[in-house]
Each structure stands twice: as structure tokens, then as C-alpha cells.
Amino acid sequence: MSTPILPFAVWASGSNQASIPSNDNSLRNQILNGLVIDDATTAQPGSPSDGDIYILAATHTGAQWASFDEDDLVIFSDGTWYAFAPVDGVVVNFDDEQKQFTTGGGWATLGGGASAVKVIQVACSDETTALTVGADKIKFRMPYAMTLTAVRASLSTAQATNGGGGIFTVDINEAGASILSTKLTIDNTEKTSTTAATAAVISDSALADDAEITIDIDQIGDGTAKGLKVTLIGT
DSSP states (O other), rough: OOOEEEOOOOOOTTTTTTOOOOOHHHHHHHHHBOOOBSSSOOBEEEEEEEOEEEEEOOOSSSSSGSSSSSOOOOEEEEEEEEEOOOOOTTTTEOOOOOEEEEETTEEETTTSTTTEEHHHHEOOOOOSSSSOOOEEEEEEEEEEOOEEEEEEEEEEEEOSSTTOOSSSEEEEEEETTSEEEEEEEEEETSSSGGGOOOOEEEOOOOOOTEEEEEEEEEEEEEOOOEEEEEEEEEE
């Protein structure tokens, strides 16, 4: 059983047990301003230290933890675990990131940490000129090292047919070498690679800091596609 971490408890003027909500509020402060140790630990720690904070995983066990709920913020104090239920919008700190709770969505990582999701999107053309086959449609340098988890391509105007060329196809290169074993494609009449019949496959996911990235258009169809953007997603 847990109580909401916000709002802080209040007590009536003249109450002779004001120390009870005061102690609870002190624990709330520690959680909101301290560092969460982990959000994947399933077994209640055997030898915790005062002030240890966890977010409870979906499956959690232990003499006290078993009675708490998934996503609860728990803190160890004076030999006892206390649980507080997160509310929409509350943010807590880890060593290298922050996480925010949203009702219905659970805990999600915010930007700023080494393991936070990063997105780099580049425009490889203007919006009105028909795209053509060619290498090095755009060059840029990585602003930081990234472990690539997904790539996407999109068009502002889709091509209608294969024409004399085929499916619209894009390649991404690091230092002149392709990072894709199966290249990005955008199916006819579609504007995004996320709906492609054949998904891209990443063969080199480790993009180095300051590496030169180039984007090629390897294949076009009827010549009507316009407005290419490429997106790199990773950590």
C-alpha cells in the first residue's frame, strides 16, 4: 500500500501529531531531490542503507516490497521501506538521467543522460525540387557518439510509381562506408520508410563522435519524389 507522493501532507493547526505528516514530507523531499538507484531491481535488497531509493519493477518481491505497487517510489528509512505512488508529471533523478511519470505511460527517460534517447534529423534537399540519384546529398559531422537503434527516411512529396528506376532507396554512410546492410526504402505513394514493405537493417550501429555522415539517394522511380529528410535515433 502506498500514498501519493504529491501533494505534500498538511496538518491542522494545533495538531498534537504534526510530526507524522512532517516525517512523511521529509521522505517525499528525499525522493524528489535524491538519486534513484534502480528501476529494474525485482528482489527487495537484503542490506539497504538509509535513504536508498528505488522505482518498483513490474515483478517485485520481498517482505515489504510485495505489498507495494508497480511504479511506486520506495525509500528505506530507519529499518523500514516506505512507498509513495507517483503522480502525473513527477520527475526523479538517476546518476546520469531523469525519468518522468505519466499516467497511463509509466516512467520514461528524459533527455540529458548517456542512456537517454537522442534524435538527429537532417534535410537532404529543399521541398520543391524533384530528387535525383546521387551520392553525398548532404554531409554533416556527428555532434556526439551514438549507438544507433533506428533510422528513418521521409518525403514531403511521395513518388507515384517505380517509373524507370524502382522503389525510392536511401543509404547512410559513416566515413564513406554504408552503415546499412538493407537500405532505407519508401514505398510508392508513401511518404515514410516506417511503412515500407522491407525494413532497413543497421549493420554498423556505433557512430563515432565527429564522424562524417553522408546521405546517398541510390534509386528513384518516376522522378516525382521531393523533400527528403533522414532521421537517426539512438542513445
